[in-house]
Amino acid sequence: MELKKSDLLKMFRTMLALRAVDNRLVPLKLKDLVMDGFHPYAGEEAVAAGVCAFLRPDDYVLSTHRPQGHAQAKGASMEAIFCEMLGRMGGPSNGLGGPMQWVDTGNNFFCGSIVGSGVSYSTGFALAARREGKGRIAVCFFGDGASNTGSFHEGLNLAAIWQLPVLYVCENNQYGEAMPVKEFVSASKISARAASYGIKGKTVDGMDVKKVAAAAAEAVKTLRKGKGPAFIEAVTYRYRGHYLGDPENYRTKAEIETWRKKDPIDRLRRELAGTWKVPAAQLKAMEAEVEKLADEAQERALARPKPTLEYALSNVLVPVAGRDA
Amino acid sequence: MAERMLTYAEAIQEAIDEEMTRDPSVYVLGEDVAIWGNLFGCTKGLLAKYGKERVRDTPISEAALMGCAVGSAAAGMRPVAEIMYIDFISIAADQIINHAARWHQLSGGKVKIPLVVRTQGGVGFRNSSQHSQSLENWFVNIPGLVVVMPSTPYDVKGLLKAAIRDDNPVIFIEHKAVYRNKGNVPKEDYVVPLGKADVKRAGTDLTIIANSWMVLHALEAAEELAKSGISAEVVDPRTLYPLDEKTITDSVRKTGHCLVVNEAPADGGWSATVASMVMERCFANMKKPTARLCGRRTGIPYDKDLERAVVPRVADVVREARALLGR
Numbered sequence: 001m002e003l004k005k006s007d008l009l010k011m012f013r014t015m016l017a018l019r020a021v022d023n024r025l026v027p028l029k030l031k032d033l034v035m036d037g038f039h040p041y042a043g044e045e046a047v048a049a050g051v052c053a054f055l056r057p058d059d060y061v062l063s064t065h066r067p068q069g070h071a072q073a074k075g076a077s078m079e080a081i082f083c084e085m086l087g088r089m090g091g092p093s094n095g096l097g098g099p100m101q102w103v104d105t106g107n108n109f110f111c112g113s114i115v116g117s118g119v120s121y122s123t124g125f126a127l128a129a130r131r132e133g134k135g136r137i138a139v140c141f142f143g144d145g146a147s148n149t150g151s152f153h154e155g156l157n158l159a160a161i162w163q164l165p166v167l168y169v170c171e172n173n174q175y176g177e178a179m180p181v182k183e184f185v186s187a188s189k190i191s192a193r194a195a196s197y198g199i200k201g202k203t204v205d206g207m208d209v210k211k212v213a214a215a216a217a218e219a220v221k222t223l224r225k226g227k228g229p230a231f232i233e234a235v236t237y238r239y240r241g242h243y244l245g246d247p248e249n250y251r252t253k254a255e256i257e258t259w260r261k262k263d264p265i266d267r268l269r270r271e272l273a274g275t276w277k278v279p280a281a282q283l284k285a286m287e288a289e290v291e292k293l294a295d296e297a298q299e300r301a302l303a304r305p306k307p308t309l310e311y312a313l314s315n316v317l318v319p320v321a322g323r324d325a
Numbered sequence: 326m327a328e329r330m331l332t333y334a335e336a337i338q339e340a341i342d343e344e345m346t347r348d349p350s351v352y353v354l355g356e357d358v359a360i361w362g363n364l365f366g367c368t369k370g371l372l373a374k375y376g377k378e379r380v381r382d383t384p385i386s387e388a389a390l391m392g393c394a395v396g397s398a399a400a401g402m403r404p405v406a407e408i409m410y411i412d413f414i415s416i417a418a419d420q421i422i423n424h425a426a427r428w429h430q431l432s433g434g435k436v437k438i439p440l441v442v443r444t445q446g447g448v449g450f451r452n453s454s455q456h457s458q459s460l461e462n463w464f465v466n467i468p469g470l471v472v473v474m475p476s477t478p479y480d481v482k483g484l485l486k487a488a489i490r491d492d493n494p495v496i497f498i499e500h501k502a503v504y505r506n507k508g509n510v511p512k513e514d515y516v517v518p519l520g521k522a523d524v525k526r527a528g529t530d531l532t533i534i535a536n537s538w539m540v541l542h543a544l545e546a547a548e549e550l551a552k553s554g555i556s557a558e559v560v561d562p563r564t565l566y567p568l569d570e571k572t573i574t575d576s577v578r579k580t581g582h583c584l585v586v587n588e589a590p591a592d593g594g595w596s597a598t599v600a601s602m603v604m605e606r607c608f609a610n611m612k613k614p615t616a617r618l619c620g621r622r623t624g625i626p627y628d629k630d631l632e633r634a635v636v637p638r639v640a641d642v643v644r645e646a647r648a649l650l651g652r
Binding site: 060097103105119121124154320 | 378381384386387388389390392394396397400401404416419420424427430431433434437469471492519
């Protein structure tokens with residue numbers, strides 16, 4: 001699929017927004033307003049932005065313990081992300097979930113902190129979507145570490161035998177917490193694991209939003225026709241630790257710098273300015289606007305109240321028919 | 326309603342069949358639920374009637390089948406997911422405990438998980454230590470789940486229909502030893518509400534609170550006790566959570582004696598919850614502390630006699646009841 005200038009500008013803006021929010025979450029964490037379970041996304045923005053660029057609002061997205069990028073790219077507002085991270089009313093789960101687990105019904109978005117688990121739900125969402133017959137699909141983001149879990153293998157097999165419209169997106173960010181991928185994944189490419197289930201898999205440069213978007217667009221097109229599943233492994237990198245405060249004794253500063261040179265935002269900025277002749281002033285203005293919006297969203301979120309104890313005790317069960325009537 | 330005898334397994338099949346006809350979003354999935362129609366015939370004939378889209382044999386992948394069920398429930402379907410033996414539910418515990426039980430609350434009440442997990446537990450078929458356990462206690466302790474354990478064909482049909490219609494995740498635990506038991510199951514449409522206990526036998530001297538297969542033991546024991554002039558009331562809570570505290574406490578206040586019978590081990594379990602609730606609420610009316618009779622804290626042995634010896638038997642219930650009353 002040929003990407004248009006407008007597609008690129010849209011993805012550029014999405015990546016800027018993701019980076020702007022992540023950058024603000026770091027000092028909020030250092031002030032102890034966001035807990036340790038905040039897992040920074042900086043460096044991986046091309047994956048969320050590229051994949052979500054071609055999704056419909058009614059598509060389902062399953063995400064991970066590092067959900068803020070996927071959530072925002074799928075449609076959540078900056079304010080909603082700040083609210084959930086800060087544990088405030090106004091977050092998708094009104095602050096009950098926090099950085100790793102929430103449910104955003106308005107955006108058909110679910111995430112959770114059990115590695116690999118999301119793969120198992122994606123089949124169910126896809127089954128319901130296919131039954132509905134409106135071309136909806138389920139997208140399941142997960143990391144390299146998830147590819148070693150039982151849910152991953154069981155889920156891929158089930159989706160393959162039932163040919164469910166699931167797009168699996170493996171964000172291979174090189175480390176499962178502190179373990180390098182090479183030391184804990186037996187396959188040379190994670191996409192080869194999909195192939196073993198008869199699922200068409202592709203490994204792409206996850207630092208290049210155009211490559212991610214092209215692979216996603218092609219996969220989504222097929223899935224909408226009810227043919228599935230599909231698998232994309234995006235090779236990427238997280239600039240910060242697994243969590244903020246991670247000792248990072250498993251990698252060198254030089255390695256981080258090597259990856260930072262491949263930064264997906266810088267890369268697209270150069271291309272927009274070069275190939276597409278977007279004036280530098282226009283790009284700067286866009287960046288300034290996103291920064292301002294992020295500041296404002298953060299301020300609004302900080303002004304929001306925490307959920308009450310009463311709220312934390314509510315919605316445990318739906319009133320049981322007959323008994324609670 | 327006209328009397329009609331069905332087995333417990335037939336009652337289950339009929340409940341699912343009726344609910345599938347009533348609501349097209351209901352579907353069945355699990356290991357060997359379609360071609361075999363379940364080990365005990367509980368889903369027999371449904372594949373022929375409803376087809377492969379709605380009656381789905383899954384691979385032996387409990388996490389995947391439960392994940393599929395949970396995801397589809399969140400997306401508006403009403404899955405009846407079978408875990409062939411409750412012991413296998415450990416593979417799907419993440420899907421049930423961390424997700425099915427959590428999403429309603431995390432969505433601020435917007436997402437509903439109308440999921441029924443049908444499974445069966447307990448001894449009775451010499452299935453030994455990994456196919457015979459009573460694991461209901463795990464689920465009673467999880468906020469966001471309803472736990473049901475029916476003892477009779479009438480109850481199993483009515484409770485299963487209620488469970489399928491309910492918008493919560495319901496852990497529906499059958500017992501392998503009772504599938505062939507027959508009982509009156511009216512042809513007319515009925516549901517047994519979740520969270521409502523049933524007094525299976527009225528009595529005046531003591532209350533025996535039992536669940537699942539143990540209800541049948543308690544009823545036999547009550548018959549035996551009656552021969553020596555002891556009048557036992559047998560209460561079947563049917564739903565372990567939410568518990569019908571009123572029916573239980575009304576009974577204990579009347580009789581002044583309470584014996585709780587549960588096949589699972591006593592420690593950290595539902596039987597302790599019931600016993601403590603009774604003591605908290607009924608102390609002033611009680612003549613003796615609540616007694617409990619539970620499964621032994623051991624693996625279920627393979628030997629036929631030993632398998633029966635490690636869980637309460639009718640004679641054990643009779644003995645404990647007599648000891649409690651001192652008669």
